[in-house]
Amino acid sequence: METIKQLFIKYKEIIMYLIMGGGTTVVNWVVYSLMVMFCHPGNNLTGPLHISASTIDIFVANVVSWVLAVTFAYITNKLFVFESYSWNPKFVLKELSLFLSARIATGLIEIFGVPFLVSHGFNQAIFGLEGSVCKITMSFLVVLLNYVFSKLVIFKKDKTEA
Template sequence: MQALWQKYKSILAYLFWGVVTTIVNLASYQWLSTGLHWNFEVATVIAWFLSVLVAYFTNKVWVFGSHYTTVKAFVVELIQFFFYRGLTLLLDMLIVYIGVSLLGFRSPLGQFIVKIIDNILVVIANYVFSKWLIFKSNEKMMKK
């Protein structure tokens, strides 16, 4: 059992903190758009920014255990994280556009199915970017 835990610890932590990040995104969007009556596009961008910020620190500390020794390493890692999350935001928008506009999944159920498929692909892409490009590449930079 211990061997299985060690093998899948980062994936389980990633999924747990992903749920927390999703809650931050949804709650902040709801509060800004409904509670404060802000424009939904503005609320979406701010909610995305807040959730990516939460994701960065939780992934850094509790998922990938990234440690930096300089301000430069921290800034590079933070910029990379936001850059790759921005790419997956574009992927998110593209998948929804294809599913809803091009393939015609316009019903509420159809859109929900597209969004589930979309989220699965985005979560996988975010994990790959984080594990092999963001936090891994900074280990090399910090050794210099």
């Protein structure tokens, strides 16, 4: 039991990031799934782009699920993962702007990546949910990039704090 406790202490940040990331992923996937299942207008758009309503539904579902997941992620990463407890407005503004900038970058990768992969034939479904394989692939990439940005840029501890 002591060994498990020591391992948790040693790897607490990574373990907490994975737990909170799991929660963020749940928020992202639940919102995405609900929107894909319940928000189908069922019409195709006409015009030179020939975009299907299904592709638009996936795009909108990704945007909404991303916004809610990022809000959840900032709060949980700040408090439970990187233990950044300062609520000084100037500090929070800087931290939040860095967090949002990084998440916008990775969010754009996910938001445009999923429909891009779907429209290029990688439209495999899991449990009947269209685009699931694409969503999983992009989610994995985004989680990795988000940790790197959070650790090295956003919640970076000053050497004087260590």
